[in-house]
Amino acid sequence: xxxxxxxxxxxxxxxxxxxxxxxxxxxxxxxxxxxxxxxxxxxxxxxxxxxxxxxxxxxxxxxxxxxxxxxxxxxxxxxxxxxxxxxxxxxxxxxxxxxxxxxxxxxxxxxxx
Amino acid sequence: xxxxxxxxxxxxxxxxxxxxxxxxxxxxxxxxxxxxxxxxxxxxxxxxxxxxxxxxxxxxxxxxxxxxxxxxxxxxxxxxxxxxxxxxxxxxxxxxxxxxxxxxxxxxxxxxxxxx
Numbered sequence: 594x595x596x597x598x599x600x601x602x603x604x605x606x607x608x609x610x611x612x613x614x615x616x617x618x619x620x621x622x623x624x625x626x627x628x629x630x631x632x633x634x635x636x637x638x639x640x641x642x643x644x645x646x647x648x649x650x651x652x653x654x655x656x657x658x659x660x661x662x663x664x665x666x667x668x669x670x671x672x673x674x675x676x677x678x679x680x681x682x683x684x685x686x687x688x689x690x691x692x693x694x695x696x697x698x699x700x701x702x703x704x705x706x
Numbered sequence: 707x708x709x710x711x712x713x714x715x716x717x718x719x720x721x722x723x724x725x726x727x728x729x730x731x732x733x734x735x736x737x738x739x740x741x742x743x744x745x746x747x748x749x750x751x752x753x754x755x756x757x758x759x760x761x762x763x764x765x766x767x768x769x770x771x772x773x774x775x776x777x778x779x780x781x782x783x784x785x786x787x788x789x790x791x792x793x794x795x796x797x798x799x800x801x802x803x804x805x806x807x808x809x810x811x812x813x814x815x816x817x818x819x820x821x822x
Contacts, residue, residue, distance in 0.1 A: 636813040696748030
């Protein structure tokens with residue numbers, strides 16, 4: 594079945610450091626890929642998405658590129674801020690289905706001054 | 707406008723009790739989903755409604771779990787004879803459309819269920 598694997602956390606960085614959170618997936622066909630973020634005490638929010646190979650999703654300084662050859666969708670940000678501290682979830686939506694998402698286990702990011 | 711609203715925010719139940727969790731989706735949203743999120747894990751799909759029709763219930767873990775959306779708006783997830791393994795955060799999500807590749811889901815803050 595479909596699955597998403599992402600790096601375990603927590604990831605602890607100093608403010609202005611470079612961020613990478615790895616995500617790889619297993620799916621048949623051509624899934625859509627997503628990053629969701631969960632800030633403390635809040636619901637999951639869509640951060641960015643990509644629907645086909647080589648697409649780059651971007652939002653709030655975060656970006657991720659859909660790499661079909663490596664089945665990856667790594668999340669990056671050039672300079673993190675304390676306000677980016679949250680849990681980040683990689684997810685996929687299989688092609689041809691209603692919006693049932695398959696999530697990874699989440700990666701907690703802690704950014705310190 | 708208002709987002710997806712879930713109630714109660716926290717629920718404590720004794721093992722064997724029945725519980726009902728409520729979801730108010732964003733007005734006009736056709737699709738509604740329930741997910742279960744165990745501690746330290748990602749959300750796992752439970753069930754999906756398109757308007758009042760339950761189109762996919764493949765994720766419901768047992769026949770103790772039941773969901774309904776009788777008028778195509780508010781939804782209730784019911785768990786009968788709760789067990790300790792049911793302890794989790796139950797998330798509701800809604801979306802405007804019925805399943806394009808980039809369709810955006812809006813999540814509620816969840817109901818944290820603790821079964822003692």
